[in-house]
Amino acid sequence: MSTATLEPRVHAPRNYLNADYGWKSWLFTLDHKRIALLYLVSITFFFIIGGSFAVLMRIQLVEPQGALVQPETYNKLFTLHGVVMIFFFLIPSIPAVLGNFLVPLMVGARDLAFPKLNLLSWYIYIVGGMFTLYSAIAGGVDTGWTFYTPYSSTYSNTQVTAVAIGVFITGFSSILTGLNFIVTIHKMRAPGLTWFRLPLFIWATYATSIIMVLGTPVLAITIFLLALEHLFHVGIFSPALGGDPLLFQHLFWFYSHPAVYIMILPAMGVVSEIIACFARKRIFGYKIVAFSSVAIAVLGFLVWGHHMFVTGQSVYAGLIFSLLSFLVAIPSAVKVFNWTATLYKGSISFDAPMLYAMGFIGLFTMGGLTGLFLASLATDVHLNGTYFVVAHFHYIMVGGAVMGYLGGIHFWWPKISGRKYPNGWAALAAAIIFIGFNLTFFPQFVLGYLGMPRRYAFYPAEFQFLNVMSSAGATILGVGYLIPLIYLIWSMRYGPVAEPNPWGATGLEWQTPSPPPTENFAEIPVVTEEAYAYDEQEAAHE
Amino acid sequence: MQGFPFQPEQASTIARSVDYLYWFITAVTLFFTTIIFATIFYFMLKYRRRSPGERPKAIEGSLPLEILWTAIPTLIVAVIFVWSSSLYVRNAEPPKGAMEIFVTGKQWMWKIEHPEGQREINELHVPLGRPVKLTMTSEDVIHDFFVPAFRVKKDVLPGRYTSLWFEPTKVGTFHLFCAQYCGAFHAGMIGSVIVLEPDAYERWLAGGVQGESPEAAGEKLFLQQGCGTCHLADGTGPGPSLLGTYGNSVKLTTGETVTADDAYMRESILAPRAKVVAGFIPIMPSFQGQLTEEQIGNLIAYIKVLGKSQPPPPKEEGKK
Numbered sequence: 001m002s003t004a005t006l007e008p009r010v011h012a013p014r015n016y017l018n019a020d021y022g023w024k025s026w027l028f029t030l031d032h033k034r035i036a037l038l039y040l041v042s043i044t045f046f047f048i049i050g051g052s053f054a055v056l057m058r059i060q061l062v063e064p065q066g067a068l069v070q071p072e073t074y075n076k077l078f079t080l081h082g083v084v085m086i087f088f089f090l091i092p093s094i095p096a097v098l099g100n101f102l103v104p105l106m107v108g109a110r111d112l113a114f115p116k117l118n119l120l121s122w123y124i125y126i127v128g129g130m131f132t133l134y135s136a137i138a139g140g141v142d143t144g145w146t147f148y149t150p151y152s153s154t155y156s157n158t159q160v161t162a163v164a165i166g167v168f169i170t171g172f173s174s175i176l177t178g179l180n181f182i183v184t185i186h187k188m189r190a191p192g193l194t195w196f197r198l199p200l201f202i203w204a205t206y207a208t209s210i211i212m213v214l215g216t217p218v219l220a221i222t223i224f225l226l227a228l229e230h231l232f233h234v235g236i237f238s239p240a241l242g243g244d245p246l247l248f249q250h251l252f253w254f255y256s257h258p259a260v261y262i263m264i265l266p267a268m269g270v271v272s273e274i275i276a277c278f279a280r281k282r283i284f285g286y287k288i289v290a291f292s293s294v295a296i297a298v299l300g301f302l303v304w305g306h307h308m309f310v311t312g313q314s315v316y317a318g319l320i321f322s323l324l325s326f327l328v329a330i331p332s333a334v335k336v337f338n339w340t341a342t343l344y345k346g347s348i349s350f351d352a353p354m355l356y357a358m359g360f361i362g363l364f365t366m367g368g369l370t371g372l373f374l375a376s377l378a379t380d381v382h383l384n385g386t387y388f389v390v391a392h393f394h395y396i397m398v399g400g401a402v403m404g405y406l407g408g409i410h411f412w413w414p415k416i417s418g419r420k421y422p423n424g425w426a427a428l429a430a431a432i433i434f435i436g437f438n439l440t441f442f443p444q445f446v447l448g449y450l451g452m453p454r455r456y457a458f459y460p461a462e463f464q465f466l467n468v469m470s471s472a473g474a475t476i477l478g479v480g481y482l483i484p485l486i487y488l489i490w491s492m493r494y495g496p497v498a499e500p501n502p503w504g505a506t507g508l509e510w511q512t513p514s515p516p517p518t519e520n521f522a523e524i525p526v527v528t529e530e531a532y533a534y535d536e537q538e539a540a541h542e
Numbered sequence: 543m544q545g546f547p548f549q550p551e552q553a554s555t556i557a558r559s560v561d562y563l564y565w566f567i568t569a570v571t572l573f574f575t576t577i578i579f580a581t582i583f584y585f586m587l588k589y590r591r592r593s594p595g596e597r598p599k600a601i602e603g604s605l606p607l608e609i610l611w612t613a614i615p616t617l618i619v620a621v622i623f624v625w626s627s628s629l630y631v632r633n634a635e636p637p638k639g640a641m642e643i644f645v646t647g648k649q650w651m652w653k654i655e656h657p658e659g660q661r662e663i664n665e666l667h668v669p670l671g672r673p674v675k676l677t678m679t680s681e682d683v684i685h686d687f688f689v690p691a692f693r694v695k696k697d698v699l700p701g702r703y704t705s706l707w708f709e710p711t712k713v714g715t716f717h718l719f720c721a722q723y724c725g726a727f728h729a730g731m732i733g734s735v736i737v738l739e740p741d742a743y744e745r746w747l748a749g750g751v752q753g754e755s756p757e758a759a760g761e762k763l764f765l766q767q768g769c770g771t772c773h774l775a776d777g778t779g780p781g782p783s784l785l786g787t788y789g790n791s792v793k794l795t796t797g798e799t800v801t802a803d804d805a806y807m808r809e810s811i812l813a814p815r816a817k818v819v820a821g822f823i824p825i826m827p828s829f830q831g832q833l834t835e836e837q838i839g840n841l842i843a844y845i846k847v848l849g850k851s852q853p854p855p856p857k858e859e860g861k862k
Contacts, residue, residue, distance in 0.1 A: 072726045144723045150700060151683040151725060155649075239701025245684060246699070279589070280596060285603035310686065311697045312704035315634050319627050326619040330612060333574075337611040338603075340578055343585035347596035350586070358582060365578050369571040372619065376626035378633070379564050382693045385686055385721035449564070451550050451690025453721040456729035460717065504594075535600045 015515040030115035031518055036101035038122050043089050043097060050084035053077045055478060058471040064461045071457035075142040078455055082145025087167050088129050090401055091259060094266035096177055098408045099205050101416060103181055105509035106199050108190025108525045113183040121176040128170030135162035144455060149237035149248040153229040160230055168223045171216045178212030181205055192527035199507055199531050200283060203290040204269025207297040211258045219255035246311055253304035261300040263397055265293055267404025268335060271357045274411050275339050277505040278354035279346030282532040285338040292331035299328040309380045318377055325375035332368050336361060352426030356407030359434045363399025367392060388448025391441045399437055414498030418515040421491040425483060433480035439473025506532055553712040554692035556633050563626055570618055636707035640673035644839045647685035647698040649724055650731040655836060658747055659755035664733030668710055669743035675707040677804055679835050686722035689735050697722055703804045710737040760844025763837055781826060782819045788846045793820040807842045
């Protein structure tokens with residue numbers, strides 16, 4: 001995706017895309033919409049890298065003895081797949097791309113509160129990404145994205161430090177983005193836009209930002225300590241140096257479990273917007289859905305111990321973490337019920353964004369429910385560390401978060417690019433992704449229950465059948481992801497020009513031209529109605 | 543390539559109860575997935591848009607419905623929580639009289655030491671129908687001892703002991719996996735648990751290379767390392783007598799009382815000054831780096847039998 005393809009026709013009205021030209025106008029831009037596009041291009045790049053690692057892994061696992069590479073190489077593949085996908089794609093995906101683009105537009109502001117910090121956070125992200133890419137080129141890293149000690153700190157002789165620095169740096173990008181959103185949502189809402197008139201995407205982004213600001217520093221400290229032990233042999237995590245072997249896991253999961261909600265909450269926000277629009281209905285139980293985001297963000301900080309049920313954790317700690325983990329399932333379930341109820345007596349159309357949103361609900365429901373097996377102590381003992389866990393979190397993070405992200409991209413693409421994409425292709429891609437995803441990851445639930453541990457470069461022959469199924473599904477999934485990449489790029493030049501509000505949606509972002517002018521709104525709008533007032537729309541249009 | 547079964551073999555006393563719970567949660571999952579999928583499909587068909595101008599009336603929400611669909615999932619997860627937790631708590635402690643086997647994980651192998659002295663690598667022979675308790679530690683990184691057919695799993699940590707137990711109910715050979723990523727050949731850190739009929743197990747014990755029993759090896763180490771110089775049996779030495787100490791509570795200089803279990807013994811060998819017995823001065827040197835995990839295990843095995851093989855002299859602890 002180059003800037004050239006984004007240049008509109010000569011007679012186009014002034015907008016943020018044609019306001020200025022040349023690479024400097026992009027790399028030094030302070031416009032939140034242009035920064036969102038910088039992120040869009042960069043995370044797409046990292047998604048392709050992380051996806052390529054996954055392709056190689058699935059090829060490897062077609063044969064029990066490992067079809068492609070040596071175990072050392074396989075270990076590096078799954079490590080880099082995890083690191084790239086989580087820290088450089090999923091965590092920034094919806095917040096940094098759609099959040100950056102939409103938060104000011106949705107609250108009726110001209111930009112985020114701190115435009116320079118916003119640009120800085122992109123540069124920080126890129127510098128962190130460079131360290132990670134360097135580590136991949138310089139020999140890779142083989143600790144798993146979880147960096148468990150003492151393996152990572154004292155035993156692995158791969159590029160642990162480079163990756164640790166990369167993740168450490170990128171964390172600051174998250175913190176700054178979160179901070180920017182919090183301040184913007186508090187201080188820059190348009191006149192009349194009260195908290196309970198905010199779109200649910202803003203509520204979800206707000207909850208996400210809180211996790212980013214409170215959780216990410218803990219990750220930074222943890223990684224700093226890891227580097228300290230790795231480089232200078234200060235005994236913190238390694239028992240041989242006098243450290244505690246489990247301390248790292250406590251610190252790591254204190255951030256990394258909430259990080260799952262950094263990935264899924266924004267997707268939930270996106271889905272709320274899409275369902276309201278394509279059912280022409282206000283979200284059922286708006287306040288409940290809004291508060292459930294906050295409840296998930298808060299409870300999410302108290303469940304990290306469920307990653308450690310088999311570490312020899314005390315029985316009582318296990319019981320408490322199990323109970324809290326069950327509790328965090330409730331607000332998620334409530335959201336799903338409310339989305340479903342929103343469809344009741346709606347006027348439902350099946351445009352591509354809606355198909356992605358429905359795909360999200362289906363896959364997230366399965367991902368969430370399979371979490372019950374892992375919150376439950378007796379079953380977790382058997383399933384912990386197996387492919388069941390791999391399947392579960394991919395249902396949440398790929399089935400959920402990526403489906404939500406793609407839904408959002410399809411929903412707001414006319415606003416972002418000013419062009420429309422072919423709806424038929426988009427619907428086809430959504431269907432292929434849904435089918436390919438289930439074929440890839442459903443067999444992994446069975447594999448895990450049968451006892452196949454994760455992170456195995458080769459495996460006993462009896463697991464081959466399910467692994468071949470999974471790899472076959474991954475091929476379909478890969479094709480599914482390629483199709484939108486092609487038609488979205490195509491649409492930037494050849495797609496029909498989009499009107500300001502092609503979906504007939506409510507929300508301030510649709511009341512300004514597509515693409516919006518640099519200053520977003522000619523005049524700052526005054527809000528007089530609730531979010532998703534689709535029934536009021538009728539009066540206005542007729 | 544072959545087909546696959548729906549569940550792993552059930553070869554331990556707890557396997558069936560874990561599977562019942564597993565299938566219950568599966569039923570819950572299917573129930574909710576079906577309800578949600580069916581409702582969505584039904585609504586999408588029934589309320590599909592028929593003309594572009596449609597603007598259905600807004601529905602604000604419904605408090606009774608919200609309460610209902612908060613309460614029902616809460617009840618269901620409460621049932622799962624209570625069921626699962628009681629199962630877990632019940633299975634947490636090994637039954638009395640369990641056979642004790644020492645396991646050391648190391649990149650990338652499992653080293654097993656039987657009470658009778660047999661040593662094996664990546665194979666664990668156990669008799670049918672007898673509870674077996676494993677005491678485990680690692681010489682390097684974190685490993686994880688996982689036997690799917692028994693539904694048991696526990697991390698194997700460097701620097702501390704963890705334990706798990708099982709009682710085999712089926713004769714056969716079962717997978718033993720390392721389930722915590724431990725480096726290059728993690729996938730190769732696999733072995734088998736071989737469950738034998740009790741008499742076949744006796745024959746297995748009698749055959750093969752008879753090693754030293756852990757206690758005998760521990761006794762030798764006790765002498766070699768000079769432990770006996772200070773830890774005199776009558777308690778008059780500079781270190782406390784170890785007769786009958788194992789398993790009892792010990793009063794520390796700090797006034798605290800601890801149980802002299804495996805973890806305490808291990809700590810006292812490697813970091814003797816961490817928890818000093820009341821009445822003694824911290825002069826014992828650390829044996830950190832001088833003993834392998836197996837040797838430490840042997841020493842503890844010896845200390846364990848010290849009290850049992852001969853009656854402890856009266857009032858040994860009280861005097862100090």
